[in-house]
Structures are given as structure tokens and as C-alpha cells.
Amino acid sequence: xxxxxxxxxxxxxxxxxxxxxxxxxxxxxxxxxxxxxxxxxxxxxxxxxxxxxxxxxxxxxxxxxxxxxxxxxxxxxxxxxxxxxxxxxxxxxxxxxxxxxxxxxxxxxxxxxxxxxxxxxxxxxxxxxxxxxxxxxxxxxxxxxxxxxxxxxxxxxxxxxxxxxxxxxxxxxxxxxxxx
Numbered sequence: 686x687x688x689x690x691x692x693x694x695x696x697x698x699x700x701x702x703x704x705x706x707x708x709x710x711x712x713x714x715x716x717x718x719x720x721x722x723x724x725x726x727x728x729x730x731x732x733x734x735x736x737x738x739x740x741x742x743x744x745x746x747x748x749x750x751x752x753x754x755x756x757x758x759x760x761x762x763x764x765x766x767x768x769x770x771x772x773x774x775x776x777x778x779x780x781x782x783x784x785x786x787x788x789x790x791x792x793x794x795x796x797x798x799x800x801x802x803x804x805x806x807x808x809x810x811x812x813x814x815x816x817x818x819x820x821x822x823x824x825x826x827x828x829x830x831x832x833x834x835x836x837x838x839x840x841x842x843x844x845x846x847x848x849x850x851x852x853x854x855x856x857x858x859x860x861x862x863x864x865x
Contacts, residue, residue: 686799686828689784692761694732696791697784698723701807703838704793704818707830709803711769713740717839718811723751730756734765751782761787786824795821797830804830811840 703719706712712719716738724733732751737744749767761784768774781798788794793813796805806813806821826832 686783686797687785689761689787690759692759692784692787693791695725697787697794698725698732699809701794701809702811702840703805704808704813705806705822705835705837707802707804707834708836713738713745716740716745717841718843719838720811721807726750732763734767754781785828786821793817793821795824797825797828801828801830804832804835806835811843 700720700722703721706719708714717740719736719738722735722737724735725731726733730752734749734751735746736749737746739745747767747769749765751763751765754762754764763782763784764779765782766777766779769776769778780803781800782796783798784794785797786795791809793806793808796807797803804825806818806825808817822832822835825835
């Protein structure tokens with residue numbers, strides 16, 4: 686699988702909106718305004734990850750840490766670890782986060798992993814030009830992804846900033862285990 690080489694981690698930091706993804710058990714099916722915020726930690730090698738989504742006006746979120754899978758490589762193959770459940774973070778869950786494509790201006794990205802089970806199309810804005818979206822879908826298809834599984838993420842209204850939103854207390858995570 687072809688991944689980005691020479692990813693500028695500092696430029697990649699900031700907020701990314703989920704434009705589309707493969708449905709997964711760890712995200713609510715009815716989540717909207719889903720986004721990720723990446724912050725480079727002071728060590729310069731690890732990244733704070735904040736994933737957020739809104740369901741019925743309530744904010745669900747989980748925090749984690751990402752790092753280069755092989756610090757000696759220039760490939761954009763990262764590992765990400767979250768502790769679950771989010772309301773009582775006890776169990777570590779680690780996964781792959783491979784940047785398959787990022788544009789020259791770091792405005793949109795295609796992220797996947799080697800099993801082809803997970804795929805995300807991300808953008809710095811909540812909405813993406815349809816031509817760009819279709820180009821990213823085609824790239825994913827070329828890498829072997831079943832793009833028919835892609836689900837668009839709704840961004841009907843910009844959500845309030847994180848601290849101003851009512852929290853769901855981790856209920857979304859429990860529901861996701863049962864496929865809700």
C-alpha cells in the first residue's frame with residue numbers, strides 16, 4: 686500500500702473534519718460534525734489526538750496518542766492508541782493510522798490502514814469540493830478499498846467549541862458496541 690513519504694507532522698497538526706469514512710464499531714452511526722484535532726506534544730515525536738462527534742446535540746469524544754510506527758522511516762505510517770471506555774479509560778487499544786495521501790497545502794487527506802477495514806476522507810473544512818472527494822475515492826479504490834462502504838459524514842451546523850457542548854458521558858461508546 687502506497688503511503689505519503691516525508692509527511693510534515695507540524696503542518697498536519699490542527700483540526701480535520703471527517704468528510705466520509707467506513708462505518709466502524711467505535712463511532713456512533715448517527716454522529717454528525719465529526720472531527721479530529723491533532724496537537725504535537727512537546728517531545729516533538731508524539732501527537733495528542735482528540736476525536737469528537739455529536740449525537741442528538743451531545744458531544745462524544747475520546748483522546749489518544751499517535752506516533753510514527755518506525756521513527757527511522759519517512760513513511761507516514763503512524764500508530765494511535767486510545768484507552769477505552771472513554772468514561773473510564775482502562776484498556777489500551779492501538780491501531781494503524783496510515784496517511785495515504787495529503788495535498789501539497791495540507792487541506793485534505795486520505796487515511797487508512799493495511800487491513801483495508803478502516804478509511805477516512807478528511808478536510809480542513811467541514812465540506813469538500815466534489816471533484817476532490819471523487820479523486821480521493823478513486824485513490825482509495827486503487828489501493829484496494831471497497832469504496833462502496835464509504836459513508837458521508839453530515840456537517841449540518843458547526844458545533845460549538847468542545848468545552849461549550851453538553852457531554853454524553855460515554856453513552857455513544859456503549860451504544861457503538863451494540864451497533865447503534
